[in-house]
Amino acid sequence: MDSGQLLLVAAAGVLLVAAVAQTAAAGLVQPRAALAFGALIALGELLRLALPGDREAAPIASTGALGYALLLRVGGAPAVQPALQVAAVTAIGMIVGALPHLAAGRPAGTAGMACRLLAVAFVAAAFRPIANLAIISRHVWLSVAVMAVLIVAGWLAECAIRALIRADALRARFGVSLSDELRVQLPLGAAVGACAVLIALAAEAMGLVALALLIAPLLVTQTAFRRYAGIRSTYLQTVAALARVTEVGGYVEDGHSRRVGRLAIAVGRELGMSEPELLNLEYAALMHDIGQLSLAQPIPGGATVLTSPADQRRIAGLGASVIEQAGVLDQVAEIVRCQSLPWRGGPAEPPVGSRIIRAANAFDDLVGGSADRDRSAAALEQLRLDTAAEYDPGVVEALSKVTDRCYLGRR
């Protein structure tokens, strides 16, 4: 766990202790509602959801907690739980829901929980003091508007925290991280926000049975998301696996496509590429040598950097046409096709993805799986000498930073 995450967890921990202590001292207000919402939050935390890009969400838990923060009345009676009680119920519900994950040996996801808890605490702190003012509780439209504004603000804050942590962990730029985060979280965030308002209103009209009713549609949304995330990761695994046929076939060195993939991603991130661009880059990097399958005889050593430019172009073109066959990865095919073009002096400037793969591929062809730092420095030097025409100097500099970091990390 790095420093950003530690700070976040510490803040959530302080909040947890203060909320539980205060609630224990003052006594639990309206225990039935607290119990019902706590149970919903625990269930939601149990049913966590993996989102694309190695993210985790607990939409049902978030909905329940936000609904509890925004509650106006249960049945006919006004809801009077203070903000700290909302935080305490949310925190305890989350911890209870996380216990089975721990028991099953899965990661506890503490940072994610801390993030969700802080966002809910923010909304509760802003809304609970005004929830029982006559102007809010009498005017349903005003209350809905206030709820909507608070939910959006809480969501933005949560995304910003997540983006900060991610930018820190992956060494991406904060602006890029934030827009990635907002894009990925927007659909689910909208559903969670709308359902939270629905829960708050429905609990007023129907009593606590509304909670049970909303579980079903939330579960469906969650299932659809889970399948979506699942097929996406299988997709990537399959491309990575099938890209390995060039290795098994003796066309390229063992582990070459995976290493080029990793390097290309790191360089792309260093250059501030967004997540969808990085995904295309990763596909292209994994499949960049697929055109070699069409060769009758493998290139000695598989190193395309040592073949003639005409052959390189032919292999890249063959690979691109294989990928085009799929009909859905046209951008990836374009990146693969242009990887053989020099940075300058070609017919057109190749896309940045192609320039990255060209440099990463050359680097790996020269260094291979070796962890020798001198060899890597020599390879980088060779790439630098060619930056006049062959390799994009910006990409080579990013590559040098990325590999440096890699050696620092290894020590």
Place this chain on the structure above:
Amino acid sequence: MPRLSRAAWLYMAIVVLAAASVFVHVLVPGLDWDVDWDPTAGLAQILLVLAILFLICDSTPATLTSRQSAWSPSSSAALAAVVLLGPGGAAAVGAMSLLSLRRGGLRERAFNGAMNALSAFAAGEAYLALGGQVGVPKPGWFPAAVLPFAVAAAVHVAVNHGLLWGMLLLLPPPGPGPQRGRLDRHLPLLLASDLGYATLGLLIAALWDLVGPFAAVLVLVPLFVARWAMGQFAAQEAAYSATMAALCQAVETKDLYTRGHSERVSRGATMLAREIGMGAERVAAIRYAGMLHDVGKLGVPTTVLQKTGPLTEEELAAIQLHPMRGLEIVRQIGFLTEALDGIMHHHERVDGQGYPMGLAGDEIPEFARVIAVADAFDSMTSARSYRGARRIGEAVAELRKWSGSQFDPVLVDAFITALHREGWESHPAGLPAGFSGQVAAQDHDDPTAPLRVVESR
């Protein structure tokens, strides 16, 4: 829409007539809808809002497959009408499918409208029968209204899918080959989501007193998010299949004779798997396993694959290693383990003479036995450099001949049954004109021409 058979026409006519009779039954007694509703609530307004909600949901479906099984969350509007308006009003909301902005001919609209009207009406009647109250709900109605509503939702889903399923059975399958099961693969998710979103109908009804039509707006947000996610899922899945097929084709480019082999084996294995009643998940897995079964051939040197004379012991060993190589490649994909077993063991023989492990009978995983049959059949019905393509009849006879020694007899019978029903699209014979590349002189999949091996010294 494809041409309809006579039975399909008859079925459609019955459904439409039944729906029409519901409307006659509701309207003729003079708008007596047994509804004890508050005149200020505005029946017409409720009907209008729900009809619009229904139309919005119905007009923007998420396509799950190429078939008509587009999924839309419109059931929540119909079920809100069950509570707010009663069976007659619910049927009227359901009939809105007639006006759907979705592309489609009059026949399709008529059938969808009738189907949705009937299922909404049935749900409304079920709700009334269990003591549900009709009108704008008051706080005192809950939680008593939940049970009749849950039953109404279940009835709605059951009638809706029952009627649709009947129609799909009567429609001709689109194109040859095993397309039929694709709908079934999504069915559990489809049923669950319909049921889940039906409960939003009760929420719309319950919130009517408090926020009126705004409840419908709030409900639309999660509905559309779910729709979006389902659409993404379907799109990703289609992209995944296409990419996999393209990569498999790339693997085959080494040898023109085996072009399309993986694709056809995949189809054959899927057909056979359905014939023996495998579940949807397993059928999906075997489809991919069939496609990837020979991926390990890439690890066999081209010189060995293209050798014309008898093979040395080492060369034979290299060929016999290809299932293991294949396993090595696909192991990191998050498949069912069964699919991996299928790839690894597809050259085992029931009599134990196969490779790589020499398993016999039931020791061989079912996936592997299925793929073995489809694999050999496609090899025999495709042209090879040393022989032309066999006709389907000859290949069937060969399958029978090796049944019990090389192949599982039960699977051979099932394959032949399925073959007679669905037909087989075999590889176009011969090489394209002007092809000058090298081709394999032997085929390790061909049971009628075993690999020739040099006699040991």
